Amino acid sequence: MAKLDKVLITGSSKGLGKSLATYFFEKGHEVILHGRDELTLKNIKTKISEADSIDYYACDLNSEKDVVNLSKYANSKNVNLLINNAGIHCANKDFIDLDISYINNIINVNLRAPILLSYSMLKTLNGIININSMSGIETKKFRTLYAATKWGLKGFSNCLKHELENKTILDVYPTNIKTNKQIVHGMEIDIVTKSIYKSYYNNESELILDGRKKNE
Numbered sequence: 001m002a003k004l005d006k007v008l009i010t011g012s013s014k015g016l017g018k019s020l021a022t023y024f025f026e027k028g029h030e031v032i033l034h035g036r037d038e039l040t041l042k043n044i045k046t047k048i049s050e051a052d053s054i055d056y057y058a059c060d061l062n063s064e065k066d067v068v069n070l071s072k073y074a075n076s077k078n079v080n081l082l083i084n085n086a087g088i089h090c091a092n093k094d095f096i097d098l099d100i101s102y103i104n105n106i107i108n109v110n111l112r113a114p115i116l117l118s119y120s121m122l123k124t125l126n127g128i129i130n131i132n133s134m135s136g137i138e139t140k141k142f143r144t145l146y147a148a149t150k151w152g153l154k155g156f157s158n159c160l161k162h163e164l165e166n167k168t169i170l171d172v173y174p175t176n177i178k179t180n181k182q183i184v185h186g187m188e189i190d191i192v193t194k195s196i197y198k199s200y201y202n203n204e205s206e207l208i209l210d211g212r213k214k215n216e
């Protein structure tokens with residue numbers, strides 16, 4: 001049997017990333033958790049398993065230096081699947097009311113970090129999963145910066161697919177996932193997680209998961 005991919009999942013301290021980390025681990029993969037707070041990651045690791053096959057690395061994707069160090073760590077651990085999941089959500093504000101720090105932060109986390117991680121880790125990767133959004137396909141009021149980062153990620157990823165024929169690159173376009181208790185309608189996170197896993201190992205290049213009610 002072929003060796004299972006060793007996975008780095010950015011933003012796996014909560015939400016979809018945490019669910020993906022748990023599922024990959026259950027499937028027998030070695031997993032590196034990531035988020036900004038080391039203690040949170042340590043607690044999640046302990047909750048999932050005490051086994052050495054689950055590891056964690058804390059850093060801020062808003063910092064270029066931290067992103068480079070994360071890629072060095074992942075390379076030293078022979079990671080061969082990168083899941084670019086960490087993301088900052090839309091601010092639900094008019095473009096003119098956004099502050100500069102939010103604009104820089106969302107571009108750095110949602111777009112620059114996935115590009116830099118892909119660049120620094122590409123040689124040893126079998127593939128990449130980019131967690132995009134329906135905002136990477138559609139346009140809407142109050143989504144200016146969020147959509148800019150997700151459309152940017154889509155452009156980057158789809159062009160890279162033309163250059164890399166021997167690697168699987170999956171772009172996931174979800175909306176309305178029940179990632180926390182406040183979200184009462186939408187897709188169950190477990191179903192989304194399993195769909196992503198299946199789609200990647202079926203060598204698919206795109207997965208659209210629309211959890212909205214009709215007319216929403």
Ligand SMILES: NC(=O)c1ccc[n+]([C@@H]2O[C@H](COP(=O)([O-])OP(=O)(O)OC[C@H]3O[C@@H](n4cnc5c(N)ncnc54)[C@H](OP(=O)(O)O)[C@@H]3O)[C@@H](O)[C@H]2O)c1
Pocket residue numbers: 010011012013014015016017034035036037040059060061062084085086087088089109131132133134173174175176177178179
């Ligand atoms: N939830 C949805 O319905 C939905 C819909 C469409 C697309 N998506 C996409 O799915 C992905 C995950 O969404 P989610 O709802 O699960 O998000 P979430 O629950 O808000 O979790 C976001 C993750 O990103 C990490 N993160 C945020 N800023 C970071 C930074 N500066 N440095 C390092 N890590 C950072 C957070 O870590 P810490 O805060 O612990 O540091 C956390 O682990 C995102 O890319 C999002 O755009 C989600």
